[in-house]
Amino acid sequence: xxxxxxxxxNAPGPGAPPSRRTRIRRIAENARYDRATVQAIxxxxxxxxxxxxxxxxxxxxxTGCWRIxxxxxxxxxxxxxxxxxxxSATDAVVSITHIDGLVLARSAxxxxxxxxxxxxxxxxxxxxxxxxxxxxxxxxEHLAPGRQTQTRPGDATELAAxxxxxxxxxxSAAKLRTGPPEDDAADMGxxxxxxxxxxxxxxxxxxxxxxxxxASPEHAVRWEQRRF
Amino acid sequence: xxxxxxxxxNAPGPGAPPSRRTRIRRIAENARYDRATVQAIxxxxxxxxxxxxxxxxxxxxxTGCWRIxxxxxxxxxxxxxxxxxxxSATDAVVSITHIDGLVLARSAxxxxxxxxxxxxxxxxxxxxxxxxxxxxxxxxEHLAPGRQTQTRPGDATELAAxxxxxxxxxxSAAKLRTGPPEDDAADMGxxxxxxxxxxxxxxxxxxxxxxxxxASPEHAVRWEQRRF
Numbered sequence: 001x002x003x004x005x006x007x008x009x010n011a012p013g014p015g016a017p018p019s020r021r022t023r024i025r026r027i028a029e030n031a032r033y034d035r036a037t038v039q040a041i042x043x044x045x046x047x048x049x050x051x052x053x054x055x056x057x058x059x060x061x062x063t064g065c066w067r068i069x070x071x072x073x074x075x076x077x078x079x080x081x082x083x084x085x086x087x088s089a090t091d092a093v094v095s096i097t098h099i100d101g102l103v104l105a106r107s108a109x110x111x112x113x114x115x116x117x118x119x120x121x122x123x124x125x126x127x128x129x130x131x132x133x134x135x136x137x138x139x140x141e142h143l144a145p146g147r148q149t150q151t152r153p154g155d156a157t158e159l160a161a162x163x164x165x166x167x168x169x170x171x172s173a174a175k176l177r178t179g180p181p182e183d184d185a186a187d188m189g190x191x192x193x194x195x196x197x198x199x200x201x202x203x204x205x206x207x208x209x210x211x212x213x214x215a216s217p218e219h220a221v222r223w224e225q226r227r228f
Numbered sequence: 229x230x231x232x233x234x235x236x237x238n239a240p241g242p243g244a245p246p247s248r249r250t251r252i253r254r255i256a257e258n259a260r261y262d263r264a265t266v267q268a269i270x271x272x273x274x275x276x277x278x279x280x281x282x283x284x285x286x287x288x289x290x291t292g293c294w295r296i297x298x299x300x301x302x303x304x305x306x307x308x309x310x311x312x313x314x315x316s317a318t319d320a321v322v323s324i325t326h327i328d329g330l331v332l333a334r335s336a337x338x339x340x341x342x343x344x345x346x347x348x349x350x351x352x353x354x355x356x357x358x359x360x361x362x363x364x365x366x367x368x369e370h371l372a373p374g375r376q377t378q379t380r381p382g383d384a385t386e387l388a389a390x391x392x393x394x395x396x397x398x399x400s401a402a403k404l405r406t407g408p409p410e411d412d413a414a415d416m417g418x419x420x421x422x423x424x425x426x427x428x429x430x431x432x433x434x435x436x437x438x439x440x441x442x443a444s445p446e447h448a449v450r451w452e453q454r455r456f
Contacts, residue, residue: 021284026308046330046427047341049323051279051288056249060279060288062325062345080254095277097290099429102274102371104448107380108364109390111371113275117290136336143330143339150420151336158337180437192378193442197451198432199274201327209408209422216421220332223425 021121022173032174035070041118041174042067044228045096046143050074052092054085065094066142071166072120073127073135083163086124094120094167098228101198105181106190112177114196120172127164135164144219201228249349250401260402263298269346269402270295272456273324274371278302280320282313293322294370299394300348301355301363311391314352322348322395326456329426333409334418340405342424348400355392363392372447429456 017033018024024031032038048065051058061082063074072094076083086092100114127135133154140148154162181194206220245261246252252259260266270293279288289310291302300322304311314320328342355363361382368376382390409422434448 021287026305047325047327047343049277049279049288049325051277051286051321053281053286057319057349058279058281058286058321059249060277060321060323060347062323062343064341077254091285093279093286093288095288095290097275097277099275101432101435104372104375105379107382107386108368108376109382109386111368111379113292115275115290119288121285140336140339144332144425147332148336151332151339152334152415152418152420154335154337158335162337180435180439187380188439190380191442192380193445193448194437194440195448196435196437197372197448198435199456200430200432202428202430204329204426204428207329207408207424207426209424211408211416212422214419214421220421220423220425228427 018173019121019171022119022171024173024175030175030177032176035169037174037176038118038169038172039067041098041116041176042072042096042169044098044116046228048072048074048094048096050082050086050092050094052082052085052089064139065096066139068135068138068166070169072169073139073164073166075136075139075162075164078161078163080163083165086165087126090123092122092124092167098201099199100178101196103177103181103196104194106183106187106192106194110181110183110187112181114177114179116174116176118172118174120167120169122167122171124165124167127166132159132162132164135166136162146217147219150217246401247349247399250347250399252401252403258403258405260404263397265402265404266346266397266400267295269326269344269404270300270324270397272326272344274456276300276302276322276324278310278314278320278322280310280313280317292367293324294367296363296366296394298397300397301367301392301394303364303367303390303392306389306391308391311393314393315354318351320350320352320395326429327427328406329424331405331409331424332422334411334415334420334422338409338411338415340409342405342407344402344404346400346402348395348397350395350399352393352395355394360387360390360392364390374445375447378445
């Protein structure tokens with residue numbers, strides 16, 4: 001990810017100022033509340049974790065996600081327990097985390113990780129019928145640009161069986177760490193290797209369905225250039 | 229990940245039979261409740277999402293994790309709100325998800341993702357003082373095998389400032405999908421490319437701290453061979 005410039009970071013955004021719930025207190029210097037940083041981390045995500053509460057307790061479920069303007073969208077079957085609960089829940093939380101590496105310090109205590117994360121609080125709302133098709137098209141565009149015109153689109157039955165929900169990014173916060181380890185001054189002379197073991201979610205060559213003989217479309221050819 | 233054989237999958241484990249909360253109802257054929265599958269997915273994880281509930285609502289926070297026998301462990305500063313709440317909460321949930329690829333079907337509706345996921349329900353418990361050091365050593369071994377003997381170990385003050393919690397894997401479930409898309413029979417003849425766009429969390433070459441002149445230890449040299 002290219003991090004936004006300071007100018008962009010200071011632009012007024014839905015995430016600033018932090019709420020009681022989004023104000024980051026642990027290692028607060030890693031917190032970001034600006035729209036550009038939150039959006040960049042959300043846009044690099046293909047999936048998120050959604051946590052919510054019902055009579056059986058707290059749940060935390062992974063699901064695909066995409067962004068349209070200042071909302072994060074999720075979708076699924078009308079029969080999904082999670083989607084049913086989220087429609088009536090006054091509150092939920094979405095967490096997105098990209099792990100970028102292990103940070104190995106000279107002391108065990110100062111080991112950490114490099115990461116980019118966003119937490120979004122708020123209620124989910126049902127996306128109206130008329131917006132369902134366009135919002136699902138935006139999801140397809142997020143996953144595989146240009147594919148929308150190639151596949152068989154959802155028919156009336158499939159669309160009717162699908163629920164699309166969205167949550168505003170208004171109450172959100174980002175937290176991220178980059179760079180080498182930070183050791184205590186007294187440990188800097190220790191004869192121990194220190195550095196970062198980087199991790200990148202890497203696209204591998206597209207695998208054509210054995211039952212398919214079609215030539216690769218541009219989104220399959222370009223897949224290996226995607227960065228997350 | 230190498231998936232366990234059917235024999236291993238049928239071995240009695242802490243995850244079988246599923247509880248009310250862990251029984252997977254959506255696409256139930258992707259569910260697994262055996263110990264070997266749950267452990268393999270947990271062991272491939274460097275971090276997890278922990279969801280819990282307090283007076284301000286539901287929270288979902290990413291944090292590093294590791295497994296010792298039939299428990300998942302997390303740690304952090306004694307001052308962490310999350311760790312304080314989890315010690316008194318009767319209930320929490322941990323979610324681990326590895327995304328393995330986008331599954332592009334001939335119809336928009338049948339698009340999906342390949343993934344390996346685990347959800348763990350239960351209370352966290354405080355790891356007793358005497359087990360704190362050994363359990364943190366196991367975390368280091370999980371991150372960077374052999375490093376434990378090279379770094380400066382935590383001193384009494386650092387150890388005293390650290391809380392280690394664990395949650396039993398007894399109430400857990402895995403869900404995973406692998407393989408090519410599954411289209412409706414009526415769509416199989418459509419002239420549209422179908423297949424998988426694979427994703428792998430890939431270790432990149434170790435980056436030595438610019439302030440460090442030490443030779444690379446084995447865990448840094450071998451880092452690029454790690455699979456998650």
